[in-house]
Amino acid sequence: xxxxxxxxxxxxxxxxxxxxxxxxxxxxxxxxxxxxxxxxxxxxxxxxxxxxxxxxxxxxxxxxxxxxxxxxxxxxxxxxxxxxxxxxxxxxxxxxxxxxxxxxxxxxxxxxxxxxxxxxxxxxxxxxxxxxxxxxxxxxxxxxxxxxxxxxxxxxxxxxxxxxxxxxxxxxxxxxxxxxxxxxxxxxxxxxxxxxxxxxxxxxxxxxxxxxxxxxxxxxxxxxxxxxxxxxxxxxxxxxxxxxxxxxxxxxxxxxxxxxxxx
Amino acid sequence: xxxxxxxxxxxxxxxxxxxxxxxxxxxxxxxxxxxxxxxxxxxxxxxxxxxxxxxxxxxxxxxxxxxxxxxxxxxxxxxxxxxxxxxxxxxxxxxxxxxxxxxxxxxxxxxxxxxxxxxxxxxxxxxxxxxxxxxxxxxxxxxxxxxxxxxxxxxxxxxxxxxxxxxxxxxxxxxxxxxxxxxxxxxxxxxxxxxxxxxxxxxxxxxxxxxxxxxxxxxxxxxxxxxxxxxxxxxxxxxxxxxxxxxxxxxxxxxxxxxxxxxxxxxxxxxxxxxxxxxxxxxxxxx
Amino acid sequence: xxxxxxxxxxxxxxxxxxxxxxxxxxxxxxxxxxxxxxxxxxxxxxxxxxxxxxxxxxxxxxxxxxxxxxxxxxxxxxxxxxxxxxxxxxxxxxxxxxxxxxxxxxxxxxxxxxxxxxxxxxxxxxxxxxxxxxxxxxxxxxxxxxxxxxxxxxxxxxxxxxxxxxxxxxxxxxxxxxxxxxxxxxxxxxxxxxxxxxxxxxxxxxxxxxxxxxxxxxxxxxxxxxxxxxxxxxxxxxxxxxxxxxxxxxxxxxxxxxxxxxxxxxxxxxxxxxxxxxxxxxxxxxxxxxxxxxxxxxxxxxxxxxxxxxx
Numbered sequence: 126x127x128x129x130x131x132x133x134x135x136x137x138x139x140x141x142x143x144x145x146x147x148x149x150x151x152x153x154x155x156x157x158x159x160x161x162x163x164x165x166x167x168x169x170x171x172x173x174x175x176x177x178x179x180x181x182x183x184x185x186x187x188x189x190x191x192x193x194x195x196x197x198x199x200x201x202x203x204x205x206x207x208x209x210x211x212x213x214x215x216x217x218x219x220x221x222x223x224x225x226x227x228x229x230x231x232x233x234x235x236x237x238x239x240x241x242x243x244x245x246x247x248x249x250x251x252x253x254x255x256x257x258x259x260x261x262x263x264x265x266x267x268x269x270x271x272x273x274x275x276x277x278x279x280x281x282x283x284x285x286x287x288x289x290x291x292x293x294x295x296x297x298x299x300x301x302x303x304x305x306x307x308x309x310x311x312x313x314x315x316x317x318x319x320x321x322x323x324x325x326x327x328x329x330x331x332x333x334x335x336x337x338x339x340x341x342x343x344x345x346x347x348x349x350x351x352x353x354x355x356x357x358x359x360x361x362x363x364x365x366x367x368x369x370x371x372x373x374x375x376x377x378x379x380x381x382x383x384x385x386x387x388x
Numbered sequence: 389x390x391x392x393x394x395x396x397x398x399x400x401x402x403x404x405x406x407x408x409x410x411x412x413x414x415x416x417x418x419x420x421x422x423x424x425x426x427x428x429x430x431x432x433x434x435x436x437x438x439x440x441x442x443x444x445x446x447x448x449x450x451x452x453x454x455x456x457x458x459x460x461x462x463x464x465x466x467x468x469x470x471x472x473x474x475x476x477x478x479x480x481x482x483x484x485x486x487x488x489x490x491x492x493x494x495x496x497x498x499x500x501x502x503x504x505x506x507x508x509x510x511x512x513x514x515x516x517x518x519x520x521x522x523x524x525x526x527x528x529x530x531x532x533x534x535x536x537x538x539x540x541x542x543x544x545x546x547x548x549x550x551x552x553x554x555x556x557x558x559x560x561x562x563x564x565x566x567x568x569x570x571x572x573x574x575x576x577x578x579x580x581x582x583x584x585x586x587x588x589x590x591x592x593x594x595x596x597x598x599x600x601x602x603x604x605x606x607x608x609x610x611x612x613x614x615x616x617x618x619x620x621x622x623x624x625x626x627x628x629x630x631x632x633x634x635x636x637x638x639x640x641x642x643x644x645x646x647x648x649x650x651x652x653x654x655x656x657x658x659x660x661x662x663x664x665x666x667x668x669x670x671x672x673x674x675x
Numbered sequence: 676x677x678x679x680x681x682x683x684x685x686x687x688x689x690x691x692x693x694x695x696x697x698x699x700x701x702x703x704x705x706x707x708x709x710x711x712x713x714x715x716x717x718x719x720x721x722x723x724x725x726x727x728x729x730x731x732x733x734x735x736x737x738x739x740x741x742x743x744x745x746x747x748x749x750x751x752x753x754x755x756x757x758x759x760x761x762x763x764x765x766x767x768x769x770x771x772x773x774x775x776x777x778x779x780x781x782x783x784x785x786x787x788x789x790x791x792x793x794x795x796x797x798x799x800x801x802x803x804x805x806x807x808x809x810x811x812x813x814x815x816x817x818x819x820x821x822x823x824x825x826x827x828x829x830x831x832x833x834x835x836x837x838x839x840x841x842x843x844x845x846x847x848x849x850x851x852x853x854x855x856x857x858x859x860x861x862x863x864x865x866x867x868x869x870x871x872x873x874x875x876x877x878x879x880x881x882x883x884x885x886x887x888x889x890x891x892x893x894x895x896x897x898x899x900x901x902x903x904x905x906x907x908x909x910x911x912x913x914x915x916x917x918x919x920x921x922x923x924x925x926x927x928x929x930x931x932x933x934x935x936x937x938x939x940x941x942x943x944x945x946x947x948x949x950x951x952x953x954x955x956x957x958x959x960x961x962x963x964x965x966x967x968x969x970x971x972x973x974x975x976x977x978x979x980x981x982x983x984x985x986x
Contacts, residue, residue: 145817146824153825170843227730232738238918238963240925243937243956246944250756322833330835330926334941341836348839356839364832371831460884484887496885500903500980513899514890542980562889 172354180354181361190343197328197339197366200256204263205317205324212268213313216275220309221301226276233272241266241327245334259331266327267320274319278312279305311385314378318371325367340366405471406565406598408434408457413466413476415452426452428623429466436471437596441613443603443659445666449624450602454568457600459484470565486510488566489559493574495551497543503530503554504539510562529557533591549580553587560591566598573608582640585611593637606655611643618658621666628658758949763957766950774948776939776955787958789934793852794917794924794966797859801916805867806909812868813875814901826868834862834923838930855927855935862923863916870912874905910974917966925959936962 154174159165161173172180184190219226241262248258282305290300332341344359379385410432417424427449434440442450456463456476468476475482484490489510497506507530508522517525527539535553543551552572559567569588573581585608592599603609609616616630632651634642642648722728739760745751747759766772769779776783812819841854878900886900928937936955943951 142820145820149821149825150828166848167844169848170846171840224730227727228734228737231731231734235735235738235960237960238921238967239956239960240922240963242922242926242929243940243959245929246940246949246952247757247956249944250949251753253753326833326835326922329833330930333835333838334926334929344836344839348842353843356843360832360836360840363836364829367833368831458884458888484884486888486890489888490884492881492885494881496879496881498882498885498900498903500906500978501899509886509891509899510889513886513892513895544980558889 170353172357176354177357181358184355184358193338193340193343194362194366197332197341197363200259200263200328200339201324201370203260204328205267205321207260207264208267208271208320209317212271213275216272217279217305217309219272220276220279220305233269237269242330245331249335255335255337259328259336262331263324263327266323270320270323271316274312274316275309278309282308311378311382314374314381317374318378321371321374322367325363325370329363404436406436407471408432408566408598408600409469410453411467411469413453413456413463413468415449415456416464425623428625430624430626432617432626434598434600437598439592439599439601439612439614440617441601441603441609441615442617442619443606443609443655444619444624445621445663446604447666448619448621448662450619451570452624454490454570454600454602457566458488458490458568486514486562487564488568489562489564490568490570491555491559491572493571495548495555497551497555497558499543502540502542503546506543506554507558507561509558514562525561529561530554533557533587548576549584552576552584556588556591560595564597566600569599569601571602571604574603581608586640588612589636589638606652606659607643610648610651610655611638616655618655618662621662621669627662630655630658758953763950763953767954774943774951776951786934786936786939786955787962790924790928790936791962793856793935794859794920797856797920797924798863798917800860801863801867801920802913805864806871809868809871810875810897810901810905813872813905814897830865834858835926837861838927842931851931851933854931855924858927859920859924863920866916866919867912870908870915871905874908874912875901877908878904906978910970910978914967914970917970918963921963921966
C-alpha cells in the first residue's frame, strides 16, 4: 500500500475533468465556426473564430492596440485606487463608531442603487475633462462595493475577540490596529476583487459611451467601422485584462492574509 | 424484502431478521494521497434484535464500519452480510436502503420540511403509501412516541432532544431491519441525553430491531447495550467484547447498582488504554 | 466576479451586526406569539423611539442640504452647472414641466414602464434558464465538468463589452429590444447560475445520505433535497441578479435604446435638460431598491423555515 496508488487515482480524476472541459470548449468553438460560416440565425452576422484569430494576429503587432490596453488599465487604476483610498477608511470609520455609521449609512443606501453609469452625464457636466468624468464614474462603481465589504467584514468580527482584547486593557487604537484591521483584511480584499470586476464593466461602458481611447472604445469603434472580427478581439482582450487584474488582487490578498490558508 | 409490512409504521418484522455478520473487514482510506488503514480485520457477529454498541476513541474507525454497513462506501477486504446476503464487499456495495437506516450524529432532519413531511418522507418516496396514508401513519407514530403536537413545526423550532426523537421516528416508520446510530446523542447536554436514551430504550423494547450504536460515552454504552465492543485506536480492531446482562426494561436506577459499577470498571480499563494512545498520537479524525 | 464575493455584498445589505441580529431574533420570536398587527405597532414604536433612526434621518437630510448648498446656495464654479434639489423638485412636481417629465406627465411613466418591462423579461429568462442549469451543475459532477469551463471562460468578459455583438446577433431576427434584454439577461444569468450552483454545493452531504437511506430515488433527491436546500442561495443569486441586471440595462439603454430610464438620462444630457437627468437617476435608484426588496420578500415567504426560530 504505497502512496503511488493514491496519486495515480487523483491524477486520473483530474485528467477526466480537464478532458471534459477541453472537449466542451472545442465543441463550442466548432459549433460557433459552423454557425457563423453558414449564417445560422444568431450567428448570421457574427464573425467566425478563425476570422477572429486572424484579426488577433494583426492586432498583436499593431502598436495602437497596446496603447488602448494601457489607456484602459490606467483608467481602471485611477478610479480603483481612488475608491480604495476613500472607501476603506470610510468603511473602517463606520465600523468603529456607531453614530457615524448611522449617520452615513442612509445617504449611502440611498445613492447605492443608482447604477454608476447613470452618473455619466452628471459627471461630464461637472468635471472639466472627459478623463476625469470617466474616472469619477469608475470610482463610484468600486466605492460602494468596497465600503460594503469592509463593513461586512468589520461587523462580523467575533465579539469575543473584542472582549478578550478589552479584558487585557487594550486602548481603542490597539483594538483597531491589532484586531479590527487584520480581521477585516480578508473582506477588504474580497471587496477589491469584486470592485475590480465592477470597475472593468464601468470602464468598458464609459469608454464606449464617451471615450476616445481604451479597449472599450476600440471595441465600439470596430463595430462602427464595420470590422467585426476586431469586436471579438476587443471583447476577449477586455476579458483577459479584467481577469489578470482580479487575479493580481487575489494573489496579493492571499499573501497578505496567510492565516487563511487551508491545512 | 419478504415478510415486511406493507403499511408504514406498523412493525411486522420478526425478531429473526436483522442479523449482521462482519467478516474480516478492512478499509483503506485515501485522503490526499496517503493511504490510511482505518479498519483492520474486524469480525463481528450481531444477532437479530441485539442492541450492539461500539465504543472507542475518536477516529478509531467506528464510523467507517457503520458507513460500510449502511452502504455509503465499500470495503477493501472481507465482507458484510445482512441476513445471509452480502451487502458490502470490495467489489459490491448494496445501495443505501430502508432496511438499514442511519440516524446521524448532528441530525439530518430536512430543515425545509415540516416534521410531518420529514417523518412521512420514507413511505412517500418509496411509494409504499399515498401521501395521505403516510401522513396519517406519521401522525400516529409521533403520538405513540410522545410527540403529538409538533407535526406542523419546522426542525429549527424544536429542541435538540425533540429533533433526535423525530429522526428516530422517521427511521422507524419504515420498519427497518437494522437501526444504525452514529453517536446520535453526542451534541446534547447530559440531562437531555439521559432522557433521550430512555426514549430510545422504550422504542427498542417495543420493536426489538437490531441496533448498531456508536458512542464514545461509556456510561451510555453500559445503559443501552446488550453487548459492547471495544475498538482500538486507528487502525481499528476489535479489542474485546463485553456482555451487559441487565434485564430490560432498564431504568436509570441500575446505574448505581453494584453490578453496574463492576462492569464499568471492566470497560473503563479496556478503553482507557486506547484513549490514551489516541490522545498522545493526536490523530485528526477522518470524515 | 466570484459569486462568493457577490454573496458577501448582499450579506451586508441584509444581515445586521451582532447586536441588531439579536434584536431581530427577539422580534421574530415575539412575532410567533403575538399577532401581526401588534407587531407592526411594536416595530413602529421601536423605530420612533430609537436615536438610531434620527441619526439616519440626519444623514439623509445633511446630504440633501449639502447638495443644495453646493449647487444653488453658494454658487460654487463647477457645481453651479448641476441642477440643485430645489430645481429638480420644482420640475418633478410641476404640472407643466419645461422638459416634459414630471410625476404628472405620462411620458415619465412610459419610460419607467419600458425599463421595468425589459428587466422583467431579462430576469424571467435568467431565472428560468439559470436556476435549473445551476442546480444540475451543482448536483452532477459530470454535467458540471462539461459546462463550467465554458461559463468561466465567457464570464470575465464584461457584459457591456457584448453590446456590439449583441446588436449584430439580433439584427434582422428580432426587434431592437432584443439586444438590450439580452445584455440584461446575461448579467443576471451569471449571478443566478453561480449562486444556485454554490447553493447546491452548500447542502450538507448528510442530507443526501439520509435521503438515500430512506429510499429516495434520484428524482426525489432532486426535488426534495437539492432544490429546497439550494433555495436560500438561489434567492441571494436572484437579488444580486436583479441588481447587476439593472446596472447593465441602464448602460445598454444609454447606448442603443429608444425609451427607458437609461435612454432618458442620455437623451436629457444631449438635449441639455439637466433636471430630468436627476429625476431619472433618482427613479432608477428607487425602483432598483423596490425590485430587490420584492425578491427578498418572496424569498422569505417561500423559506419560512429560516425565519421561524426556536423559542
